[in-house]
Amino acid sequence: MKNLLLNIAEWRERLEHDPLAVFLDYDGTLSAIAPTPSEAKLPFATQEILKALVKIKNVKVGIISGRSLSDLRKTVQVSGLTFVGSHGMEIQSEGIASKRVSNQYMQELRELRCRLKGEVRDLSGILLELKPFSLAIHYRKASSGDEKRVKRIVLDICNDAVHQGSISIMSGKKVIEIMPPTAMDKGQAVEKLLKLWGRKKVLPVFIGDDRTDEAAFEVLQDRGLTIRVGESDAHSHAAYYLDSVDDVRTFLRMILCFRISREGVSHDSDAE
Numbered sequence: 001m002k003n004l005l006l007n008i009a010e011w012r013e014r015l016e017h018d019p020l021a022v023f024l025d026y027d028g029t030l031s032a033i034a035p036t037p038s039e040a041k042l043p044f045a046t047q048e049i050l051k052a053l054v055k056i057k058n059v060k061v062g063i064i065s066g067r068s069l070s071d072l073r074k075t076v077q078v079s080g081l082t083f084v085g086s087h088g089m090e091i092q093s094e095g096i097a098s099k100r101v102s103n104q105y106m107q108e109l110r111e112l113r114c115r116l117k118g119e120v121r122d123l124s125g126i127l128l129e130l131k132p133f134s135l136a137i138h139y140r141k142a143s144s145g146d147e148k149r150v151k152r153i154v155l156d157i158c159n160d161a162v163h164q165g166s167i168s169i170m171s172g173k174k175v176i177e178i179m180p181p182t183a184m185d186k187g188q189a190v191e192k193l194l195k196l197w198g199r200k201k202v203l204p205v206f207i208g209d210d211r212t213d214e215a216a217f218e219v220l221q222d223r224g225l226t227i228r229v230g231e232s233d234a235h236s237h238a239a240y241y242l243d244s245v246d247d248v249r250t251f252l253r254m255i256l257c258f259r260i261s262r263e264g265v266s267h268d269s270d271a272e
């Protein structure tokens with residue numbers, strides 16, 4: 001893995017000239033990880049860059065997150081972006097329908113939440129979040145003892161349903177998520193959007209920091225610029241890394257500068 005900022009020259013030409021599809025994760029990528037999801041705010045400077053980027057000709061920007069679509073839109077508050085919530089299951093774009101789940105699955109999710117609530121009652125720092133397609137169990141504020149306990153409880157309670165194939169379990173940074181058995185992942189969401197946007201020569205760029213982003217890195221590894229936020233990690237499918245959320249913002253600002261210097265500033269009036 002290479003540091004992207006130190007090797008930006010390798011991509012400058014394409015970032016300046018190619019049609020771009022920029023895919024961004026939210027938590028840990030655009031916003032620093034916070035103790036609870038509601039505390040993870042989008043920095044003002046990043047929001048301003050996103051607002052400018054969506055106005056640039058031949059640049060599409062999508063935010064792909066595990067958050068629900070409505071939460072994501074409220075949190076980011078930039079119009080003109082394409083939002084993908086629930087790890088790819090909720091896509092806000094004309095021409096793509098969100099994935100559907102059965103009533104039976106949602107009923108099972110509510111029952112699991114009820115059982116989990118009872119089981120984690122004595123643990124502290126656990127947050128259960130029922131989303132449109134999943135149940136997230138956040139434990140960032142839990143002690144390491146309670147973290148181990150909650151993981152064990154979730155696995156025990158879900159064991160039968162996982163074996164019967166009615167749910168699946170996914171884990172990310174300080175969160176376990178109970179998902180539909182045939183959950184869509186971020187890789188599939190990226191493929192759908194690229195197909196919808198229909199540009200053969202488009203350069204896809206994907207930036208993310210967590211395990212769920214690996215599906216997208218894998219899909220794009222031979223055709224795009226894949227960037228992991230955090231330290232270099234030999235197990236990742238991403239080819240480059242950026243050290244921090246601040247470096248992500250620096251990189252996005254670079255894209256903006258490359259495009260503006262090439263196209264001038266009157267992009268609003270340019271026809272697509």
Ligand SMILES: [Mg+2]
Pocket residue numbers: 025026027028029208209210
């Ligand atoms: Mg993330």
